[in-house]
Amino acid sequence: MSDALTRFDEGLQLILAELERGAFQAATTEQELREANARFVGAQGSLTQLMKLMRELPGDARRPKGQAANEVRARIEQAFQGRLASLEAEALARDLAAPFDVTLPGRGVTPGRLHPITRVKHELLEIFESLGFEVVDGPEIDLHENCFDRLGFPPDHPATDMQDTFFVTHRDRGDDVTTLLRTHTSTMQIREMSRRPPPLAVVSAGAVYRRDDDATHSPMFHQIEGFLVDERVTMADLKGVLQRFLERLYGGEVEVRLRPSYFPFVEPGAEIDARRPGGSWMEIGGCGMIHPVVFEHVGYDPSQVSGFAFGMGIDRMAMVKFGVPNIKLLFENDVRFLGSF
C-alpha cells in the first residue's frame, strides 16, 4: 500500500521538479509546447499515469492526494498558459517586425467599364423615369410608314434629305421585302401611340442610322426620344420638362431656350438650347408640339389631345461629358479607349 503512496508522492515530486527545471521554457513553438504539455497531461502523460495509481491508494489518503494532484495539475496548466502567452507575444512581435514589400502589384479584379454611350443613356433614362416617364424600345429596322409617312414627311419632299436613309431587303417566303434602318427614334411615337390611348409619357433610346460617314458623322448613332400626350399639354410644359431634365443631368441651374426650327412631325417646332449660369449656349436637340397629322395617323383626335415630343443625340452628350474628341472613337471599340473611363 505504502508503496503506491510512495510512488505517487515521488511521481508528483518528479513532475514538480520537471516544471521547476523549465519543462515548458524549452519549447520554442506552440507545437513543442503542446507536446511538452502532453507529456504531463496527455493520454500517456506522467500526471495522467499517476492518477491511475489513485485506486491503489489507501482510502483515507485518496482525498488529500487527489487535492495535491489537482494542485500540480493547476501548476502545469498555469505554466503552460504562461509559456503559451509568451510564445504568442514573441510570434506577434516577430510578425510585426517582419519585412514586407508593399510595392508588389495589387492582385485583383480588372473591372469592366460600360461604354460611354451606355452610361449617358442609362443616366438619361433614369432621370426621365424619375420624372414619371416610362421607357420603351422598338426595332431598329422599321417600315417606311413608321419612319416617315405617318410622321408627316411628304413623299418626295426634300425633308427626307435631312435624313439620308439606308434601305434593307430580306427574303420572306420567297419574296424580297424592303424596309429601312430607322433614321430617328421618332418611330417610337407612331409605335407607342398606335397601340394605346393617351395619356402617355414615354421615352425611348437606341441606335439610329443615316447614310452619312465623314469626320463628324457616323452612319450609326444614338438618340433618345420622349413624348408626353394628354388633354392639355402645352409648349410651356415642354420647356418645363426639359429644364427639369437638364437640371438633374447637370446638377444645378440650367436655362433653357427654344429656337424655332423644323421637323415635319412637330408644329410648332424648335431647337433646344441650354446653358448653365455663366456658360455659353449648347445645342441639346430638337422638340416641338406633336403635329396634328401624327395624331390623325395613330387614330387620336387632334382636337381632343395635345402633346410634345423631343429628341436628343446621346453620342454628342457622351462626347461632351467624357471629352471624346472624335465621334469615330465611340465605335472603334479600342480597348485602350473603352477602359479609360
Added chain:
Amino acid sequence: MRISHRWLRELLPGLELGPEEVAERLTSLGLEVEEIHAFVPPEKVVVAEVRGKAPHPSRDKLTVVRVFDGVEEIEVVCGASNVPAPGGKVLFARVGARLPAGAGEVLEIGERSLGGVLSRGMICAEDELGLGDDHEGIFVFPAQADVAPGTSLADALPVLDHALEISLTPNRPDCLGHLGVARDLAASLSLPFSPPRPKARAVATDVLGTDAGGHLRLEWDGGEGGQADALDLSSFHVSLPDPARCPRYGAAFVLGVQDGPSPFWLRHRLHVLGHRSISALVDATNLVMLESGHPIHGFDLERLRGGRIEVRLAREGETMKTLDDVARTFTSDDLLICDGEGPVAVAGVMGGLESEMRASTRHVVIECAYFDPRSVRRTSRRLGLHTDASHRFERSVDPNDVPWVLARAATLMAEVGGGVAVREAIDVYPVPVERRRVDLGRARLNLLLGYEVPREVPARVLGALGCEIVEETDAALSVLAPTWRPDLAREADLIEEVGRVHGYDHIPTTVPAVRPAKAGTAPRIRFERALRITAASVGLHEAISYGFVASEDVGKLGAGAALSDLVRVQNPLGGRDAMRPTLLLGLASAASAALRHQATSAALFELGRVFRARVADRHAGWGETFHSDDAEDLALPREQSALALLLVGARPGWVGEAGDYDFYDAKGRVEAMVHALTGHHPDVEARATLDADAPYLHPKRRAAVTLGGHALGWIGELHPEVATKLELDGRRPVYAELDVAALFAASLALPAPKAAEPPRIPAVTRDVALLVDESLDAGELASTLRDATEGLAEEVSLFDVYTDAKHLPPGKKSLAFRIRYRDPSATLTDKRVDSAHGRAIAAAERQHGATAR
C-alpha cells in the same frame, strides 16, 4: 444660303441692326445663321487719279504711273495692261495698306524698287482687294463716275458688307431669296416691307401677237418709249400640254442686248453671296433668283427654233446637252422645255447648251415658271444634278410672283445688258393656284403655346408675313395664306408663326403633372439595363459596333443556318452590306485591333441587336421582342437582342501567374451573370445543334447554355480556321452569345430563389482523387459522386485536374474532388460520413472504372 446684310438694309430702310444683331434675330426666327463672312474693304486704299504714265525704262511689261491720291502725286510701277490715260481713276493702296492675300494671309504694301524705279504703293485689281475674282486688270472707275481722289474705298464703292450663312430648313423655300428673309425680319422688328417696284430704263412697244398663249402686262416704273429692233414676235407661242407638271409658264422679252461684263455692284454682290460672275445677262438672272427665290432662265431668242415653247414630258430615251456640256438622256417622267424642234432645257433643273445666252445674243426670252416640286425632284435625282434652280423648285417656289419676277428680270437685264424690256409678256396659267384659307382659334393658340397671346399679336404677325386676314373675332382668325408659304396649311402652322415671330421667349416654363403609365418601364427593359451592368461587373469592357457588317466577313464564319438568310443593306456604305446575324464580327475586330496595338488581352462584351430574315420554322427559341402583334410588323425581319462576350490573350493574373484566357473563363463569366440575374445556375453542356447555330466554334471546345430547359445560347473557343480569318490566329479566343429575351423569359419562368436559414450544424469535408480515362467529363463524375451519397453531399467541387503523362498510366487523368457533407438536421458522425464517402467512391469505380489514389 447666303444673305447680304447690305441688301437687307436696302430692302428695309428702317433696319438699324448690325450684322451680328441681324444674325441673332434671324436665328431666333428659325433662320439659323451659322456663320458671318465679313467683307470689309482694307484701309489706306483710296481713289487715285492717273496723272501720267510712261513705259518702264528697263522692263517690258511694266508701266510707270504717276497718280494723285488726294494728297500728293506718287510714282508707282504697275504690271497691268489697262492703266487708263491721265484723268482716269483707279484704286490705289498706299504704303502701309494691308491687303488680303488669301487663306487668311495679309500682304502689307511697302516701298520697293522695281528695275531701278521706286514704287510707293500699288494700283489694285479687284481680287487683290478681296472685292471679287477678277484679275483681268486693275480696277478702273467708269469715266462718268463722280469720285474725288483721296476718297476711301469704303466710301467710293458699295463694298462694305457681311454675308450671313443661313442653314435653312426645307419648309422655308421663301427664304431662299432675300425678299423672304427681309419679310421675316420686318415682321419680327415691326418694320414696313414690300418688294421694291421694278424700274425700267427703256421699254419697247408691244410686239406680241394675239395667239401667244396668255398675255401679261408687266408692271414697272418709268422708261417708256424705247426702240426695239425690227423683230417679228407676233407668232411666238407658249403651250403647256401637262398643266399638272407645269401649272404656270411666263415669258418676258428683252430686245437688243449686248452681253458683256457686269457692272461692279452686280459682280460684287454676287461675290459676297458666293456666286461667280459670268456675264451681265447671266448675272442678272442669278441676282433675280437670289432676290426673289424664284429661279429664272434666259434663252437666246434666235436660238429657239420655230418661235415657240412647249413644256412637255420627255420621250423615253430623248437626249439633250445641258449647259454644263454633258449629254443627258431622259425618261418619260422628266419634264422638258422644248422649242419647235426639241428640248432646250430640263424644267427646273438646267438649261440646254444650244439655247443658252452668249456674247452674240441679241434678244432674250426670260422664263419664269412654276413646276411641280416632286417632278423636279425626281428628275434632279435621276440626273444626279442638284442645282440652285432644282434646290428651289423642289422646295416649291411662289407660283404667283411670276409677274413681279418677270418685270424685275426684264428691267434688270435691260439695265445691265443694254437692251430694252418689252412691256407685254406671255403668261400661261390655266388653273391659278389659290391662296389657302386657314383658321386659327385663339383658345388653341393659347393652349399650345402655354400663354395668353395678346389679342392684337396674331393679326399683326400673320399680316406682316403676307397673310390676308379675312375675318377676326374674339375667338378666332381666318386668313388667306400667301402662296410663297406652302408650309402654312393648317392651324398648327399658324400657331407656330405667331409663336415664332412674337418670340418663343414669351413661352413660360411650367412643370406638367405627368400621369405615369400603370406598369411603368417594362421589366424586360430594366433587365437589359441590369444585364449590361452585370457584364461589366464580371470584368468585361462594353463595346458598341455598327449594326451592319460586310457579308464577306459573315462568310468567314462558316456555313450554318443561322448565318444564311441575311438582311441585306441595299445602299451600303463602306462595304457593310448586311445586317449582323451575330455580334461576333464586331467583337473580333475590336479584339484583333487590340492585340495589334500590343494589348496583352481583350475582354469585351456587347449587348445589341442581331438580324435575320424571318424564317418561320427556325430559331424558334429566340424571343420576338421588339415587334407588335400587328400584321404590319410581320413584314419586318427578325430582330433580337443578344449579349456576347469575347476573351482573348493573357488572363490578368498576379506576378508569375501566367496563362491565357480559355473556355472556362468565358463559362465562369456566363455562369456568374446568369446567376446574378436569375438566381439560378445555367447548364452548360455539349450539344450537336451548335453546328447550325454557331458554326464558327471549335467542334469540341464548345457548349450550349440552357437554363431550366430554355436554350439561352452558347459558349466556345473559336474554330481555329475562323480565328485565323478574323486575325486572331494562335490565340484561341473564346466567345459566348446569349439571347437576351430567352434569358429574360427563363428568369421569369423559374421560381425566384427563396431565402433559407443558413445551416448551423457543422459540415464535414472529405477529399478524394480519382484516376479515370482522359475522355471522362468531370461533370459526369461529379454527378455520380453526388448521386451516390444519397443527399448527404452538400457540394461536390473539383479542386485539381492532374494530367502529367509522366506520372500517370497512359490515357488516364486524375481528378480530385472535395465533397462537403452535411445533414441539416443532425450532427454527422464519422461513421455516416465514411459510409457515404465510401459509397461515392465505389460508384465512381463501378460506373467509370475509376481508381481512388
